[in-house]
Amino acid sequence: MNAIISASELAVESAGPNPPLILDVRWQLSVAKAAGESPFDGRAEYAAGHVPGAIFVDLETELAGEPGPDGSGGRHPLPDVDAFGAAMRAAGVRADRPVVVYDGGQGWAAARAWWLLRWTGHASVRVLDGGIAAWTEPLSTEATQPETGDFVPRPGALPVVDADGAAALARDGLLLDARAAERYRGDVEPIDRVGGHIPGAVSAPTTENVAADGLLLAPDVLASRFRGLGAEDGxxxxxYCGSGVSGAHEILALAVAGYEAALYPGSWSEWSADKSRPVATGPERG
Structure with a gap:
């Protein structure tokens, strides 16, 4: 699966006869609001400068649904399929036009958009490797008005599991926890009800899939990493992660390495909200 594109490749394709549609999905996981600080504003970042021709897409309102009152679905539930389709058409997404998504460089939000579009059946979606930080051409401050697209989402093109399915994978297959190692161990938990991990899950922080320059590691290096974590051919x-966002980036890295993986969208925010679910702590799988 060709899941990523370099900045130089994007520049060439954008200047070609069939340029891809570019989506700007800048977003940050932040507890700033709880601390009384101003939260990250992706639209303001977009207005200040974006890849020419890019359309802004908001993760919180267009790439996620409303959390359930009991924690079901997690902090960033999958969006309503019809609402997601409408948002993508408004952004100009067409079934026959390649899409490139980027964010501020962390890759999590871009991977969420990539995963949702691929899960709902779009055949050609790539993430700009390194995000906007990798783009060395001039930025634009002009808002692009896209023509309405024709994309109709058809979920099911990528595998998904629920909480019971995640527990089964942790027991009988390989379930990777994409959060920071200290959250996996339960040393700290700044967001969710309780710290720790799904019993049987393996710690695999998403941050270890990228090099110091913010680019994804080479496919063979990623493949070696995942084999070391227990991945086997077939x-x-x-x-899973905290709420299904950074986990999408792990699935992107797995795809680049040649592995298909299922996402548990509710992730730890859903699992930990259910007091009947077991919790493991410490560095071992549990």
Missing amino acids: GPVGV
């Missing part, structure tokens, strides 16, 4: 692999 064996079932699943991923």
